[in-house]
Amino acid sequence: MTADTMQQDATETRGARLKAVLLRQDVILLGVLVVMVVFFTTMNPLFFTRFAFANILQDWAPVMLLAMGQTYVIITGGIDLSVGSTLGLSGVAAAMTMRSLNEGGTATGATIAVGVVVALATGLAVGLVNGLLITRAKLAPFIATLATMGAGAGLTLVLTGGVQIAGGPVEVIRLGNTQYLNLLTIPLIIVFAVLAVTWLVLSFTRFGRWTYAVGSNGFAARGAGIGVDRHLLKVYMLAGLMAGLAGLFVYFRLGSGSPTSGQGQELAAIAAAVIGGTSLVGGSGRMSGTVLGALITTAVLSGLILIGVAPNWQQVVIGLLIAVAVGVQQINVRTRKGAGRG
Amino acid sequence: MKRTLRTVIGVTMAGALAFSMAACGDDSTANGGDDGKQLTIGFVPGIASDPFFKAMQIGAEAKAKELGIKLLRQGAPGEYSPQSQIPFVDSMLTQRVDGLVLVPTDPDALQPSVTKAQSAKIPVVTVDTTVTDQSYLTSAITGDNVEGGRQAAKTLAEQIGKSGEVFLMSGSPTATTNQLREKGFTEELKNYPDITLVGKEYANSQPARATSAVNTILLKHPNLKGIFAVDGTSGTGTVAALRNAGKSGQVKLIGYDAYENQVADLKAGVFSALVAQKPGDQAALALQNLVDTIRNQNVDKIEKDVVMSNVVMSRDNLAETEQYQYPAK
Numbered sequence: 047m048t049a050d051t052m053q054q055d056a057t058e059t060r061g062a063r064l065k066a067v068l069l070r071q072d073v074i075l076l077g078v079l080v081v082m083v084v085f086f087t088t089m090n091p092l093f094f095t096r097f098a099f100a101n102i103l104q105d106w107a108p109v110m111l112l113a114m115g116q117t118y119v120i121i122t123g124g125i126d127l128s129v130g131s132t133l134g135l136s137g138v139a140a141a142m143t144m145r146s147l148n149e150g151g152t153a154t155g156a157t158i159a160v161g162v163v164v165a166l167a168t169g170l171a172v173g174l175v176n177g178l179l180i181t182r183a184k185l186a187p188f189i190a191t192l193a194t195m196g197a198g199a200g201l202t203l204v205l206t207g208g209v210q211i212a213g214g215p216v217e218v219i220r221l222g223n224t225q226y227l228n229l230l231t232i233p234l235i236i237v238f239a240v241l242a243v244t245w246l247v248l249s250f251t252r253f254g255r256w257t258y259a260v261g262s263n264g265f266a267a268r269g270a271g272i273g274v275d276r277h278l279l280k281v282y283m284l285a286g287l288m289a290g291l292a293g294l295f296v297y298f299r300l301g302s303g304s305p306t307s308g309q310g311q312e313l314a315a316i317a318a319a320v321i322g323g324t325s326l327v328g329g330s331g332r333m334s335g336t337v338l339g340a341l342i343t344t345a346v347l348s349g350l351i352l353i354g355v356a357p358n359w360q361q362v363v364i365g366l367l368i369a370v371a372v373g374v375q376q377i378n379v380r381t382r383k384g385a386g387r388g
Numbered sequence: 389m390k391r392t393l394r395t396v397i398g399v400t401m402a403g404a405l406a407f408s409m410a411a412c413g414d415d416s417t418a419n420g421g422d423d424g425k426q427l428t429i430g431f432v433p434g435i436a437s438d439p440f441f442k443a444m445q446i447g448a449e450a451k452a453k454e455l456g457i458k459l460l461r462q463g464a465p466g467e468y469s470p471q472s473q474i475p476f477v478d479s480m481l482t483q484r485v486d487g488l489v490l491v492p493t494d495p496d497a498l499q500p501s502v503t504k505a506q507s508a509k510i511p512v513v514t515v516d517t518t519v520t521d522q523s524y525l526t527s528a529i530t531g532d533n534v535e536g537g538r539q540a541a542k543t544l545a546e547q548i549g550k551s552g553e554v555f556l557m558s559g560s561p562t563a564t565t566n567q568l569r570e571k572g573f574t575e576e577l578k579n580y581p582d583i584t585l586v587g588k589e590y591a592n593s594q595p596a597r598a599t600s601a602v603n604t605i606l607l608k609h610p611n612l613k614g615i616f617a618v619d620g621t622s623g624t625g626t627v628a629a630l631r632n633a634g635k636s637g638q639v640k641l642i643g644y645d646a647y648e649n650q651v652a653d654l655k656a657g658v659f660s661a662l663v664a665q666k667p668g669d670q671a672a673l674a675l676q677n678l679v680d681t682i683r684n685q686n687v688d689k690i691e692k693d694v695v696m697s698n699v700v701m702s703r704d705n706l707a708e709t710e711q712y713q714y715p716a717k
Contacts, residue, residue: 092608
């Protein structure tokens with residue numbers, strides 16, 4: 047789809063092409079981000095510091111992981127409501143595993159390695175269940191993932207009894223929080239690497255093209271010989287895996303597995319993707335938009351605290367931000383249709 | 389709420405204990421030798437999986453064992469709502485328990501259940517929360533969140549030398565317990581003119597959100613002297629922020645409750661104090677009062693309205709206060 051658009055662009059005048067680029071959701075969002083940074087920095091220069099950036103990036107990392115998976119899922123025309131509770135479940139699963147290994151005297155390296163595997167496997171497993179419910183049991187993605195969202199949150203409470211799980215190796219905290227260049231942590235570097243892979247796969251591989259094809263027109267995709275069910279299964283497993291990694295990294299940041307840490311995070315991820323221009327009807331979306339969507343929604347929180355906006359107003363501001371971002375996108379779509387580019 | 393619940397359990401247990409002892413003294417059927425005469429006390433928590441209720445339950449079970457009574461616990465596993473709680477209360481009344489310890493999830497919605505118990509002549513003690521009309525209740529035992537907030541403010545003020553900037557890290561704008569603790573804290577701070585409260589943020593169930601907020605506040609107020617984290621979630625997030633910023637011990641941190649992980653962080657010096665509730669004591673008292681009522685003994689000594697005080701745990705007094713740590717799973 048992106049390739050089509052670009053081909054069309056080539057036949058148009060230079061001015062029209064420039065206009066098309068400027069109207070792209072991700073370009074608009076980049077503008078919004080710049081304006082936001084300038085605004086917050088003017089109000090409180092502390093916003094433009096490495097410390098503030100490092101904090102924003104640490105907030106951004108788990109949301110971005112969830113949003114990466116969500117972008118794939120939404121492009122296929124689906125939705126994954128379970129990623130927040132999967133984040134919580136895999137975080138406490140890793141925390142409980144590491145605690146018992148640590149108390150059992152297992153070497154730190156092995157303990158952490160097993161914990162990592164447990165978190166990722168938990169995420170993958172939930173993704174697999176989602177995929178099977180959707181492709182085999184033929185449940186609508188909204189219903190299937192609503193079911194696993196509730197089951198996952200419940201299972202987390204059963205496992206933990208609702209309490210925080212501490213007692214893992216102290217190296218976990220160091221691993222999760224040691225900063226390089228006073229900015230990047232190991233989890234952040236991994237998130238950037240994973241982001242590069244998911245971005246490239248979405249934009250340049252058959253897997254990415256199939257994702258768009260399934261979402262644009264599942265029937266036609268089937269006709270074209272795409273294994274739609276198999277593909278959907280992989281996409282939901284990817285979303286689950288990302289949620290597992292996010293749960294692991296939240297645990298690394300806190301040094302304690304919290305049963306509620308995923309609460310509402312699925313909505314943050316969906317918001318990031320939708321603000322980023324991914325359409326809920328499927329078939330279109332860009333990873334660049336999602337990155338900016340996640341960055342804007344996390345940066346705004348730090349900014350509002352720094353300029354002293356009362357906490358309950360922060361949620362109102364974020365709500366408005368979502369409405370405006372999606373509104374701009376709609377106007378955009380209509381303008382393009384008007385120009386005969388529908 | 390959780391704390392209150394625990395209190396209820398403890399009270400229930402206490403009551404049960406008293407009953408069994410009384411039974412022992414009164415006649416030979418005591419201590420469960422004769423099932424027909426063993427007292428059965430029902431306990432309905434607000435939410436079965438909640439650790440606060442679990443701690444209360446542990447306290448109640450111990451007290452029931454001590455009293456030689458049977459404790460019947462039933463409650464909704466995952467939802468704090470009257471709709472899911474009422475069926476369990478009804479079931480208790482149908483089973484004709486000898487007494488009921490109840491943590492009402494709503495003061496109005498649970499009132500009819502108490503009225504039903506009254507017509508069945510089943511005595512009721514409410515713990516943590518209570519119902520609108522308390523006239524029939526044997527006792528209403530509640531935790532004191534406002535006082536807990538005051539204790540947090542006093543302790544923090546002492547620890548920072550009564551002057552400097554402090555910050556309030558709350559859990560949720562809609563949780564009553566959080567609101568009451570905030571109220572007590574901010575009211576008490578007014579007695580310290582040299583202390584400035586620089587702000588308040590909410591974790592909204594996500595500890596990482598508290599970490600981020602505290603990081604930002606540390607950037608904005610580099611001379612911050614102290615923080616009050618009003619619940620477990622905000623506490624966990626604040627602990628992570630202080631530890632990573634290398635400010636453990638430097639910024640005084642008062643937490644609320646005494647879960648295992650919190651006491652560990654107190655020992656490690658990240659929390660400078662914890663305001664702990666006494667759920668075991670509360671549950672014990674509830675059971676004691678019920679059993680006394682049923683056996684019609686010491687009735688004049690039963691207090692109708694009991695506000696359980698909290699205990700401030702610090703590294704200095706840990707030898708005496710560690711017993712108040714909430715039991716691990």
